[in-house]
Amino acid sequence: MKRKRIFRRAAVLLMTTAMFASGSIAGAAEEPQQTEESFAEAEENSAEELHQTEEEDREVRLKDAVSKELGCYVGAAVTGQEINNRRVWEIITTHFNAVTLGNELKPDALFNYSNAVCPGTEEAELNGETITVPKINFYKAENMLDKILQWNKKNPEDALKVRGHVLVWHSQTPEWLFHEDYDKQKPYVDKETMNKRLEWYIRTVLTHFTGGDSEYKDLFYGWDVVNEAVSDSTGTYRTDSENPNEPLSNDTHGNNSSWWHVYQSNEFILNAFVYANKYAPADLELYYNDYNECSGQKTAGILELLRAVKATDGARIDAMGMQGHYNMDSPNYSEIDMAIRMYAQVVGNVQMTELDMKASEDYDGSPESKEKEFEAQAKRYGAIYWALKSADKEEGVNVTALTFWGTADHLSWLQSRSDVGGGNTTGLPECPLLFDEHYEKKPAFYAFVGNED
Numbered sequence: 001m002k003r004k005r006i007f008r009r010a011a012v013l014l015m016t017t018a019m020f021a022s023g024s025i026a027g028a029a030e031e032p033q034q035t036e037e038s039f040a041e042a043e044e045n046s047a048e049e050l051h052q053t054e055e056e057d058r059e060v061r062l063k064d065a066v067s068k069e070l071g072c073y074v075g076a077a078v079t080g081q082e083i084n085n086r087r088v089w090e091i092i093t094t095h096f097n098a099v100t101l102g103n104e105l106k107p108d109a110l111f112n113y114s115n116a117v118c119p120g121t122e123e124a125e126l127n128g129e130t131i132t133v134p135k136i137n138f139y140k141a142e143n144m145l146d147k148i149l150q151w152n153k154k155n156p157e158d159a160l161k162v163r164g165h166v167l168v169w170h171s172q173t174p175e176w177l178f179h180e181d182y183d184k185q186k187p188y189v190d191k192e193t194m195n196k197r198l199e200w201y202i203r204t205v206l207t208h209f210t211g212g213d214s215e216y217k218d219l220f221y222g223w224d225v226v227n228e229a230v231s232d233s234t235g236t237y238r239t240d241s242e243n244p245n246e247p248l249s250n251d252t253h254g255n256n257s258s259w260w261h262v263y264q265s266n267e268f269i270l271n272a273f274v275y276a277n278k279y280a281p282a283d284l285e286l287y288y289n290d291y292n293e294c295s296g297q298k299t300a301g302i303l304e305l306l307r308a309v310k311a312t313d314g315a316r317i318d319a320m321g322m323q324g325h326y327n328m329d330s331p332n333y334s335e336i337d338m339a340i341r342m343y344a345q346v347v348g349n350v351q352m353t354e355l356d357m358k359a360s361e362d363y364d365g366s367p368e369s370k371e372k373e374f375e376a377q378a379k380r381y382g383a384i385y386w387a388l389k390s391a392d393k394e395e396g397v398n399v400t401a402l403t404f405w406g407t408a409d410h411l412s413w414l415q416s417r418s419d420v421g422g423g424n425t426t427g428l429p430e431c432p433l434l435f436d437e438h439y440e441k442k443p444a445f446y447a448f449v450g451n452e453d
Contacts, residue, residue, distance in 0.1 A: 062095035065449040073098040075403035085437040102161040104141040107173040111139040118182035165222030172259040178258040202275040220284030235297030273315035289321035294331035294339040306346045319349035344397040351401035356432035365427025378443035410437035
């Protein structure tokens with residue numbers, strides 16, 4: 001018996017503007033030349049139904065289809081708990097050739113989630129000087145990487161690569177790291193002291209996982225060096241809290257940054273890329289990563305950051321990571337297309353690193369609402385995929401990775417962040433990914449996979 005699957009392919013719909021054709025994109029202040037009507041046309045024209053037998057359906061692999069179109073890594077985020085879920089592991093090993101550890105390589109995890117107090121200290125040598133450093137515990141990440149290593153040894157034809165995430169971030173970094181004696185009740189350290197801590201931390205993490213003696217050295221293809229350093233509210237760098245009594249590092253999406261509080265400049269960002277380049281293997285790519293990356297003023301701020309890194313002696317940056325935490329109606333096609341091209345103009349390579357889709361405002365999780373949402377979502381994903389493929393065809397633009405932030409809908413971080421909350425009693429408040437709560441492919445899966453014409 002045939003099982004109907006809906007595949008949304010974006011049609012060839014938008015002529016590249018003269019600005020794009022001439023390669024004369026000047027900056028984020030320029031308005032996109034494509035219209036809202038063009039985006040609606042992209043979604044409408046992407047509705048082509050395919051019928052596949054169950055046998056054919058099982059043979060379709062996401063990584064094969066996307067790699068054929070873009071020649072890039074096709075990844076998914078996975079946490080320590082999820083990686084031991086048999087159904088999740090089947091999805092990852094079948095459909096992806098790369099993973100991002102969802103939490104286990106972030107600073108708080110490597111400090112064993114000892115966010116209230118430092119987990120203890122020890123002595124370390126740095127540039128001929130002995131310094132006191134906090135103890136790092138790698139076991140959470142290693143448990144996951146060991147599983148991947150075992151898989152790769154047994155299945156070399158379907159080996160998985162890993163994206164490191166993340167070295168420097170204002171969130172999920174213990175506040176005590178910025179204070180004297182690693183005690184958040186004491187004053188902040190000066191930037192000279194913080195530079196030593198920053199270099200030591202980056203050296204320790206990169207050497208442990210990618211150094212010549214590391215058993216994991218061949219796993220990693222790249223690393224997010226700095227994450228989310230540009231403010232949503234201002235489009236400039238995240239700076240200090242307006243409330244001096246507020247813990248700076250606990251604010252994920254505001255303007256607070258303990259890094260900025262210590263440095264009062266972007267020096268920590270530039271230094272991070274210098275240190276990462278110093279200790280990373282030459283073939284390990286280094287990235288900047290951010291969300292709301294298609295918003296006008298924030299795009300301008302990110303471009304300023306990328307240019308500053310590129311202009312810094314000893315620094316290296318290999319790609320811009322567009323997170324891709326999108327809604328059903330924003331950003332539009334034109335904004336995504338424009339952002340890809342502008343970032344590529346500065347760094348060449350662009351990646352979509354945390355792609356998922358927040359549900360429509362009227363989605364309530366009911367079967368009727370779900371069917372409607374799934375079809376609309378497939379069109380939306382199809383238009384985004386078309387934007388990636390269209391930009392990738394342009395001279396000087398390279399899309400080198402496409403990563404989804406999770407595998408199955410019920411495991412998405414958005415379930416706990418949903419605005420629907422307790423008002424949704426008929427189903428999941430969100431349905432952001434390519435596989436549903438039963439680990440089955442959704443119509444959105446076929447926005448990326450389908451038969452050739």
